[in-house]
Amino acid sequence: xxxxxxxxxxxxxxxxxxxxxxxxxxxxxxxxxxxxxxxxxxxxxxxxxxxxxxxxxxxxxxxxxxxxxxxxxxxxxxxxxxxxxxxxxxxxxxxxxxxxxxxxxxxxxxxxxxxxxxxxxxxxxxxxxxxxxxxxxxxxxxxxxxxxxxxxxxxxxxxxxxxxxxxxxxxxxxxxxxxxxxxxxxxxxxxxxxxxxxxxxxxxxxxxxxxxxxxxxxxxxxxxxxxxxxxxxxxx
Numbered sequence: 615x616x617x618x619x620x621x622x623x624x625x626x627x628x629x630x631x632x633x634x635x636x637x638x639x640x641x642x643x644x645x646x647x648x649x650x651x652x653x654x655x656x657x658x659x660x661x662x663x664x665x666x667x668x669x670x671x672x673x674x675x676x677x678x679x680x681x682x683x684x685x686x687x688x689x690x691x692x693x694x695x696x697x698x699x700x701x702x703x704x705x706x707x708x709x710x711x712x713x714x715x716x717x718x719x720x721x722x723x724x725x726x727x728x729x730x731x732x733x734x735x736x737x738x739x740x741x742x743x744x745x746x747x748x749x750x751x752x753x754x755x756x757x758x759x760x761x762x763x764x765x766x767x768x769x770x771x772x773x774x775x776x777x778x779x780x781x782x783x784x785x786x787x788x789x790x791x792x793x794x795x796x797x798x799x800x801x802x803x804x805x806x807x808x809x810x811x812x813x814x815x816x817x818x819x820x821x822x823x824x825x826x827x828x829x830x831x832x833x834x835x836x837x838x839x840x841x842x843x844x845x846x847x848x849x850x
Contacts, residue, residue: 657738661691663850664795666805666843668703673842680709681826685724687843695735697745701726705828715762716825722755724829730791742796742803749789749809756780757824778822785816785827795845803845812836 664687671683685703692698706721730747734740761776793807813835816827824833831837 657693657695659692661694663691663848664689664803664845665848666803666845668841668843670840670842671705681705681707681831683828685829685841689730693735694738694743695732697730697732697743697747699726699728699730699747699749701749703829705826707826711825717760718757718825719759720755720757720824720826720828722753722828724751724753726751726789726829728789728791730793742794745791745793745795747791747793749791750786751789751811751829752784752786753827753829754782754784755824755828756782757826759822759825778819781819781822781824783817783819783824785824785830786814787827787830788812788814789839801847801849803847805841805843805845807841807843809839809841810836811839 666687666689668683668685668687671681671685675682683703683705685701687699687701689697689699702723702725704721704723708719708721710717726749728747728749730745732743732745734744758779759777759781763775788811790810790812791807793805795803795805797803811830813827813830813833816823816833827833831839
């Protein structure tokens with residue numbers, strides 16, 4: 615009886631092993647596998663609206679600040695990503711500067727409009743949002759200013775009064791905002807925001823300019839502000 619060549623037996627053994635192990639080149643490896651279709655759930659566009667009230671301004675006034683400022687905010691949640699915002703507030707002051715002895719008084723409403731972007735929008739399981747955004751602010755108001763009378767250097771004993779009442783003016787500014795909103799109980803949230811404000815323009819009168827701008831703060835090119843809001847998610 616003739617013996618089969620060893621090479622043929624070895625080749626057969628290798629083919630058998632490759633079919634069992636699923637090595638490349640085998641029939642099992644050549645079979646195409648169909649990928650499992652997975653659907654990524656889409657986020658609904660509107661995910662609620664929030665109304666907030668700032669308590670930081672009134673608290674600072676109670677603690678001795680010369681300024682009183684408070685505001686109400688209305689914010690929409692779009693896809694947990696974009697947050698268009700409207701803020702309406704009221705600011706006032708009635709104070710005298712200790713160094714110059716100049717008295718300044720004003721009170722007026724203001725508004726801001728803008729939008730924010732939730733940095734953690736891909737993590738909806740978190741109990742809140744971290745939002746960075748921008749605001750445009752504007753107001754129109756009147757102010758009173760009084761200063762010590764000036765003595766005329768040419769006419770001895772003559773004084774020049776410095777007192778202006780009801781001076782009309784307006785101002786516009788931009789704000790860069792970073793805010794953190796945290797869920798505390800049911801539909802209630804707490805929100806802390808830090809604001810870098812940059813003055814765009816302020817109308818100056820012939821004899822004076824406002825020392826304080828409601829909603830912006832002291833009349834400087836830039837300043838920092840803080841708001842601390844009690845927030846309620848509206849039931850719709």
